[in-house]
């Protein structure tokens with residue numbers, strides 16, 4: 144009966160409209176692969192990076208880390224509230240790039256696989272659009288969607304309405320979003336009711352060490368998108384090549400520091416073998432970049448308690 148009910152839900156929800164998705168080609172992708180990641184890091188760009196904690200989601204047992212992997216401490220995967228973070232990257236050219244949109248304003252719980260509900264909590268004014276407006280951000284050129292789970296993308300509707308940025312995501316992730324079965328992946332139709340212009344990161348893939356390929360979003364070596372599938376079909380991580388030292392953002396390739404350290408991805412509906420391979424690739428990249436700072440997808444210990452805005456690379460001026 145449960146299977147029948149789920150199938151009926153799919154059919155019902157699949158009938159609901161999402162906004163028009165128009166594929167565009169606007170990003171000035173880099174076209175030549177640097178010789179190495181050290182060569183990339185030798186030419187940093189003065190990026191300003193701001194993290195916005197948009198709310199918290201309640202992750203159940205086994206979602207954040209797989210305790211069955213050897214070496215993972217017992218209790219590491221216990222259910223807990225974790226932050227949902229969006230990152231604004233301001234490039235000196237005036238180009239603004241947002242990574243993820245966090246959770247939406249108001250009631251922000253979301254589902255995965257139709258039946259698994261993730262509770263969510265936030266404060267009034269904590270959503271990313273309100274926080275960007277408070278910081279005087281009047282232009283957004285690109286939103287990189289690492290993936291379309293609710294805790295990373297449910298704030299996208301108001302953001303598209305206000306700024307009309309180009310959404311960048313991996314082709315496999317765009318295909319999952321467009322699929323009539325997107326609800327089974329946890330991609331809720333009502334988050335995507337706004338029309339969007341979207342571009343596949345695959346347009347920028349260059350062969351790069353450790354991660355197989357990477358895309359140089361602005362063509363100057365400042366913002367790199369890294370394919371890290373497994374958590375979802377087209378999940379992306381990122382390397383920000385800022386003047387204060389490189390930042391490696393795993394997003395949900397590794398929810399917690401311990402997930403990364405033990406190569407122990409958890410999650411529902413994930414391809415855990417591919418997810419583990421993605422973590423190993425990020426670790427190889429990290430080992431090649433002395434001084435890189437790693438930020439994990441949902442590590443509570445990385446954020447001051449009650450923080451909603453954290454500057455990661457203050458302006459030199």
Ligand SMILES: [Zn+2]
Nearest residue numbers: 290292374395
């Ligand atoms: Zn996720």
